[in-house]
Amino acid sequence: MRKIALWVLLVLLCVPAMAQHRMRLFGYVTDAAHRPVELATVYLQGTLVSTSTSAKGFYELNFSANDTVTLIVTCVGYVPVKQKIPVSPAAQLNVILSSSVHSLKDVEVMGHRIQTTTFETLDARQVRLLPDASGGNVESLIATLPGVHSNNELSTQYSVRGGSYDENSVYVNGIEIYRPLLIRAGQQEGLSFINPDMVDKVDFSAGGFAPKYGDKMSSALSITYKRPTSFEGAVSASLLGASAYVGSSGKKYTELQGIRYKTNAYLLGTLPTKGHYNPSFFDYQTYETYQLTSKIDLSFLGNLSQNKYQFFPLEQETSFGTLQTPLQLQAYFDGQEKDLFTTKFGAITFSYHPVPALTLRLLASAFNTNESETYDIMGQYWLYSLTTDGTGKTVPDATLGVGTYLRHARDYLNATVANVSQNGSYEFGHHLIEWGLGIQHESITNQMKEWNYKDSAGYSLPYNSSYIQLYDNLSADLSLYSTRFLSYLQDTYKYRNNAGLWAFTGGFRSDYWSYNHEWLISPRLSVAFAPQSSNFVFRFATGVYYQAPFFKEVRDTSTALNGNTTAQLDPHIKAQRSLHFVLGGDYHFMQWGRPFKFTAECYYKPEDQVIPYVVDNVNITYFGGNTAKAYAAGIDMRLFGEFVPGTDSWISLSLMQSKEKLLKGTDSYGNPIYTSYIARPNDQRYSVSMFFQDFVPSYPRIKVNLKVIWADGLPVSPPHNPYVAPFRTPPYQRVDIGAAYALIDKDHRPDAAVWHFIKDAWINLDVFNLLDIYNVNSYFWVNDIYNRQYPVPNYLTGRLLNIRFSVDF
Structure with missing residues (x-):
């Protein structure tokens, strides 16, 4: 029982x-x-x-x-x-x-985001009201971050921690973006590829980034375009151009269409060189997605842009020198410059999600740029020393030089880059595995005919008693057809224990280029630790970063005995190599009852196999060989938070030293002989920048945006003598301020139903270069009667007012 x-x-x-x-x-x-x-x-x-x-x-x-x-x-x-x-x-x-x-x-x-990588996330909406002479580009916001340097408000290019403008990779939706190659000056630049109206997320790293972010040595900018959830749109117009975009969403289909037009004629009117400027920049972009099934979706990103630049110079009057020896250049011009840059880009992405933890993507993209740069400009100049008359007015004293120069160029370039790749991610446990494998074909042709004639006091330079000799000349007829194989593999591992949150990202990148038969392997590792119940986050990143040559780095020159210079491709060129050590962290705290974050990063980047270069305006000319060693070291700091309740502002400070030593030759035993360390062309030893937002307390419909940059001047070398850097440009100092008034917002809306479809409407008044400081961008070198060279500064834009009007639907 x-x-x-x-x-x-x-x-x-x-x-x-x-x-x-x-x-x-x-x-x-x-x-x-x-x-x-x-x-x-x-x-x-x-x-x-x-x-x-x-x-x-x-x-x-x-x-x-x-x-x-x-x-x-x-x-x-x-x-x-x-x-x-x-x-x-x-x-x-x-x-x-x-x-x-x-x-x-x-x-x-409130909550704050824990940053476990070297990427800083920015709010793209802040670009909308940013006072920006370049037309409201995302790069203008990037330039206010620590470690990022920009000394030309006409350009969207930037230098990061001493690197060149070509050392920054840009990705949109995971697709690498290219830019035109022949642009020489900031006023020739048109619109950045990135359309700020279409941007959802901005991530930027100034070093120590993961393997999937490509083959550049300095920085990585990752842009994510948004997918609308309903109908949206915006229209804006200013004295510098106009833009419009529209987005919509269906059950399976989303689309964004953006169009932009920009003209710098109004802005360039403040330059010291007077003339007729006719710049015209146009851009159209589309981003479309379609969900074929619950596990398969398709997306397309397309772009078409055309940059036209025409310039008819008339005259220039520039005062320079010192208080002890004031000088003035008076010049008159004849001729014109015509440039045309047309780019086309398209990318199709096929995504498959067989299970929630696995994502597979197949991507095909193609980029083409067709560029022409032509000019014939003759200038006649008079170089004076200055004195003061009896009334204290400055007047010309003695003529130091009289000369004529004639610049001629017929440069044409066509480049096509086609890429097919497969990448994906798989998540299990605390791991996120990401990989990529691709093949890229490049086809580039380049024809160049350039020469520069100089005459001083009736004698052509350099002087030769037997025949007339050009000051310099260059000819080229080049073709480069090559294939690259690209791959990466990385693992991100995150877990919590009693000590706090740990995050590890490790992996490698491997590339092969058929032109020089070079195989590259780049291991990289980053570690982050957020202690439990602490406001600190600590990060360390290291890795090997190769930058494989593209086209300009491969191009070398040789000068014959008759003085003629020709360009050819160097088949022995190797990838530049940099080793990153980045140590930093964040401290989150409350002040005045509002959240703040202080970030600091120190870094050291030794580099070898360096291809040295010189910078003139935004044009980079490479030496065409791995003939230098270099390093960059510094510290970057940033204070971010709500200085004013409800608005994000920050102030950045960077201290840096970037130097290189150039190969001069070899000794009798064949050992290389280098110069002593000299400053690199982008050695900006200090930089202070600020982005500040505020509103009128008693009238919140008025918002004020302030952008300030104060940075060290760049090293300058005389022409044809890059081995010395005898002086620097004056510090770059610029203050841009804008006031925005909300005609319509969520709290202020007319009663009439016709206005209900408008989300916001703003009118902005911007003052560019508030302090009217004429910053120096580059130098034009002239000769006096004794054949001494004088650097005549090329100044950037002065103070200017701009009015903008924007409506969001």
Whole structure:
């Protein structure tokens, strides 16, 4: 009888257990803009079953249940979500979190993002109201970050931690972007590829970035275009141009269309060189996505741009020198310059998600640029020393030089870059594995005919009693057809323990170029640690960064005995190599009841196999050989936060030293002989920048945006003598300020129904170069009657007012 009772008891105990079912619940947690929310807590109410979301916002729970369960998702800075789930063997639930700022007796509860990589994330919306002479480009916002240097408001190019303008990679939706190659001056530049109206997310790293971000030595800029969730659009116009975009979303289809027009004629009118400027820059972009099935989607990114630049110089009057020896150049011109840069770009991405943790992509892209640069400009100049008359007015004293020069160029370039690649990611446990494999073909042709004639006091330079000799000349007829094989593999591992959050990213990049048969392997590693219950985050990154030559680096020159210079390609050129050591961290704190973040990074970058170069305006001319060694070292600091409640502002400080030693030749034993260390062309020893937002407390419809840059001058060498840097340009100092008035916003809207479709309408008044400081961009060298050279500064733009009007739908 006891045995029967025992069996009955066991059966009764097992019935509830047998009724329970094993369940797998998974999905993604995103914000309202469909961006992944990392480290959100996901758990079942009343149980110990919980997990945290990955970097892609993915979560997975496995548990036993016999009835409906309640899933709760929480994250600091977001409204918690509670959802009941019926029991089934497997279920997918994607959760969207909305941002939350709760006010409890004047106390705000907010969250901050933990930065576990060297990438800084910026809010693209801040570009909309930024006072920017280049037309509201994302690069103008990047230039206010520590370690980033820009000393030309007419250009979107920037230098990072002593590197050249060509050492910065730019990606849009994971696709590398190229720019025209023949542009020499900032006023010739048109629109940046990046359309700020279409941007959703901006990530920037000044060094120590992961293997998937390409083969440049200095920095990586990753842009993500947005996918509209409903109809949206905007129109803006100013004295510098106009832009418009429209976006829409259907059940399976989303699209963005953007068009921009820019003219610098109004801005260039403030340059010291007077003449007729006729720049015209046009750009059209489209980004479209289509979801074929629940696991397959297709996207297309396209761009067409045309930059026309015409210049008819008339005259120039430039005062320079010192207080002890003031000088003045008076010049008159004849001739013109005509440039045309047409670029086309298209990329198709096929994405497949067989399971939530696995993403596979197949990408095909093509880029083409067709460029022509032609000019014939003759100038006649008089160089005076200055003195003061009896009234204190400055007047010419003695003539130091009289001369004539004639510049001629017929340069043409056509380049096509086609790429096919496969990349993907797989997430399991605390790991995120990412890989890529691709092949790229490049076809480039370049024809050049340039010469420069100089005459001083009736004698051609350099003087020869037997025949007239040109000051310099260059001819080229080059073709480069090559193939690159590209690959990378990396693993991101994150986990928490009692000490805090740890994040490791390690991997390598491997490339091969058929032109020089060079195989490159670049191992890279980064570590981040966020201590538990602490406001600190610490980071360290290191790795080998190769920069394989593209085209300009391969081009070398040789001068014959008759003085004629020709260009040819160097088949022995090697990739430049840099080793990054980056140590930094963040400190989050509250001040005045508002959140702030202080970031500091120190770095050291030794480099070898360096291809030295010289800079003139924004044009980079390479020596065409691996003939230098270099290094860059410094510290970057940034204070970011709400100096004014509800607005983001920051101030950046960079201290740096970047030097190189050039190969002069070899000794009798064949050992290389180098110069002593000299400053590199982009050695900007200090830089202070600020981006500040404010509003009128009693009238919040008025917002003020301020951008300040104060940076060290760049080294300058005389022509044909790059081995010395005898002086620097004056410091670059610029203040741009803009005031924006909200004609329509969420709190101020006309009652008429016709206005309800408008989200915002703004009118802006910008003052460029508020202090009217004429910064020096480059130098034009003239000769006096004794054949002494004088550097005549080429100044940038002066003070200018600009009016903008924008409407968001």
